[in-house]
Amino acid sequence: MIQIKNLSLVVGDFSLRDINLVIGDKEYFVILGPTGMGKTVLIECIAGLHKVKGEIWIDHENFTDLPPEARGVGYVPQDYVLFPFLNVADNIAFGLRKLKRPKGELKGRINALSELLTISHLLKRDPRSLSGGEKQRVAIARALASSPKILLLDEPLSAVDIETKTRLWEELRRIHSLTQTTVVHVTHNFGEAFFLGSQMAIMNDGEIMQVGRPTDVFRKPNSKFVADFLGMRNLFQGVSVVQNGNAHINVDGVDIVSAVNKSGNVYVSIRPEEVFVSLRPIESSARNSFYGEIERIVDEGNIIGITVNVGIPFVVSITRRSFDDMGLRIGMKVYLTFKATSVHVF
Amino acid sequence: MLRAWRGIASERAFNGALISALVLVTLFFVGLVISLISYTDWNTFIAALLSDEILFAIKLSVITATIATVVSVLIAIPVAYAISRTEFWGKDIVDSLLDLPIVISPIALGAGLLIFFNTPVGAAINSNVKFVFAVPGIVLAQVTVVCALGIRLLKSTFDSVDHRYEQVSRTLGCSKASTFFRVTLPLARNGLIAASILTWARALGEFGATVTLAGATPMKTETLPIAIFLSLAGANIGKAIAVIFILIAIAVIALLLLRKITGRRYQI
Numbered sequence: 001m002i003q004i005k006n007l008s009l010v011v012g013d014f015s016l017r018d019i020n021l022v023i024g025d026k027e028y029f030v031i032l033g034p035t036g037m038g039k040t041v042l043i044e045c046i047a048g049l050h051k052v053k054g055e056i057w058i059d060h061e062n063f064t065d066l067p068p069e070a071r072g073v074g075y076v077p078q079d080y081v082l083f084p085f086l087n088v089a090d091n092i093a094f095g096l097r098k099l100k101r102p103k104g105e106l107k108g109r110i111n112a113l114s115e116l117l118t119i120s121h122l123l124k125r126d127p128r129s130l131s132g133g134e135k136q137r138v139a140i141a142r143a144l145a146s147s148p149k150i151l152l153l154d155e156p157l158s159a160v161d162i163e164t165k166t167r168l169w170e171e172l173r174r175i176h177s178l179t180q181t182t183v184v185h186v187t188h189n190f191g192e193a194f195f196l197g198s199q200m201a202i203m204n205d206g207e208i209m210q211v212g213r214p215t216d217v218f219r220k221p222n223s224k225f226v227a228d229f230l231g232m233r234n235l236f237q238g239v240s241v242v243q244n245g246n247a248h249i250n251v252d253g254v255d256i257v258s259a260v261n262k263s264g265n266v267y268v269s270i271r272p273e274e275v276f277v278s279l280r281p282i283e284s285s286a287r288n289s290f291y292g293e294i295e296r297i298v299d300e301g302n303i304i305g306i307t308v309n310v311g312i313p314f315v316v317s318i319t320r321r322s323f324d325d326m327g328l329r330i331g332m333k334v335y336l337t338f339k340a341t342s343v344h345v346f
Numbered sequence: 347m348l349r350a351w352r353g354i355a356s357e358r359a360f361n362g363a364l365i366s367a368l369v370l371v372t373l374f375f376v377g378l379v380i381s382l383i384s385y386t387d388w389n390t391f392i393a394a395l396l397s398d399e400i401l402f403a404i405k406l407s408v409i410t411a412t413i414a415t416v417v418s419v420l421i422a423i424p425v426a427y428a429i430s431r432t433e434f435w436g437k438d439i440v441d442s443l444l445d446l447p448i449v450i451s452p453i454a455l456g457a458g459l460l461i462f463f464n465t466p467v468g469a470a471i472n473s474n475v476k477f478v479f480a481v482p483g484i485v486l487a488q489v490t491v492v493c494a495l496g497i498r499l500l501k502s503t504f505d506s507v508d509h510r511y512e513q514v515s516r517t518l519g520c521s522k523a524s525t526f527f528r529v530t531l532p533l534a535r536n537g538l539i540a541a542s543i544l545t546w547a548r549a550l551g552e553f554g555a556t557v558t559l560a561g562a563t564p565m566k567t568e569t570l571p572i573a574i575f576l577s578l579a580g581a582n583i584g585k586a587i588a589v590i591f592i593l594i595a596i597a598v599i600a601l602l603l604l605r606k607i608t609g610r611r612y613q614i
Contacts, residue, residue: 068516075517095518
């Protein structure tokens with residue numbers, strides 16, 4: 001168990017203020033928040049890379065002043081930081097060499113880890129020649145090598161494309177259930193937090209805004225910031241049935257069609273910029289069309305975010321030009337149209 | 347239209363000025379080498395090159411410069427790392443003081459050393475290991491002059507090592523010291539080699555401090571630069587030219603080696 005008590009820290013012009021957090025054993029704990037709001041610094045504090053005010057306890061032991069090497073915490077930085085002068089196998093073995101185990105045991109451990117992370121074929125490679133996803137696996141294998149009780153992941157999937165991303169989410173989930181390690185995972189991607197987290201904390205401007213199960217935080221945001229932050233992503237939970245090659249997902253009575261054939265309990269997300277707004281119904285091949293009232297307008301300069309309630313709240317981004325052309329106002333009724341291929345199901 | 351012409355004309359004039367500066371400098375150095383070659387009598391050149399005195403000077407220079415480089419780098423590694431990575435009171439002052447030997451005339455440093463060996467402490471040291479007018483004096487003079495250069499070069503090398511590698515190494519269970527040897531030094535490898543080559547080349551050419559502390563005794567404290575000095579003093583131009591070519595050859599080899607090892611990335 002990790003207990004963070006009244007932790008404060010100032011780094012340059014940035015600060016963490018009075019952080020209190022309890023992370024249970026074997027939890028997959030996600031810290032979610034906008035970029036540059038202290039999430040990285042917070043897990044670096046757990047790793048022991050900063051001198052802090054306040055206390056950090058791990059398993060009822062005060063870790064606050066322990067140097068990083070004495071903590072036994074695995075850390076995977078955002079940019080992986082693989083040692084360029086070592087090959088993949090030696091990178092993974094880096095922390096093990098310190099333990100001075102017999103050679104056979106070392107080799108067995110490297111093989112087991114590379115099988116777990118499906119990187120056995122990469123062991124002889126130069127880490128600089130790997131793809132983002134491969135680097136990430138190597139960095140995780142290296143962090144897991146000495147069997148840490150806690151694994152810290154800093155934006156582990158920020159460098160991979162969106163399709164690889166969902167596959168890697170399942171990988172991380174599998175690794176977590178196999179290793180039974182407590183994971184603290186930092187991300188700005190709500191889908192990631194939703195999919196992976198058994199618990200999550202929302203962070204903004206160096207403070208923890210809300211802690212809880214992802215579904216609870218999503219349903220009951222406790223502040224305007226959390227609501228805005230989560231609301232921007234059209235993410236819904238629903239039941240999917242596949243008919244005629246398309247999935248029909250029922251979200252609170254609204255039927256959304258997706259090209260992704262996955263049935264049962266699913267999450268659905270639609271990127272706000274992929275939804276087309278019009279004052280009249282439009283003829284198109286797009287499978288999803290809804291009618292609803294504008295509830296909110298958020299002016300972001302060139303892009304304007306509007307929330308339309310079609311039974312469920314949809315957030316849509318449109319350009320200022322089309323916003324002005326249509327003369328949109330709160331309370332107006334509009335049509336929302338989007339393609340089945342724009343509906344992400346997981 | 348006129349403005350456009352004016353713009354083009356001024357750009358041409360500027361480019362012309364830049365290129366002529368480049369051509370003049372190149373011609374100057376090429377001219378120096380041509381004048382050396384035209385002055386060379388090849389028979390005396392070969393004879394001088396194979397003379398006992400020059401062979402001695404080559405051997406002495408290579409040995410002293412190598413020892414001076416090893417000593418300087420061993421001093422420079424911890425000092426440069428300390429300046430690069432730690433914060434302490436008066437760091438700026440120390441940092442500037444360490445630049446002094448680079449800009450001070452070597453003869454002043456040599457004179458300083460000579461005077462030091464006349465103080466009671468210096469004299470006591472000199473009676474155990476003889477530095478003044480002796481070979482250890484050559485090494486000491488070279489170290490005094492080139493050590494600061496080694497520190498400066500290694501500091502920029504350590505500055506360029508991303509400290510995140512060190513942080514990750516710490517989280518993987520390595521202490522600060524072990525991280526230094528297992529991560530920092532391997533990452534600084536190219537910079538270390540480059541710094542060693544440049545330090546060595548500089549030590550090999552050192553004259554001012556060496557001649558002041560160790561003197562210019564033929565076949566005793568006669569390094570290559572001192573051999574040039576002695577040859578010119580004895581009006582033996584052929585011998586001086588032979589030694590100049592040896593120094594040029596060594597410098598070219600050192601620079602080529604530097605390029606080969608570090609790619610084109612290393613900045614002096």
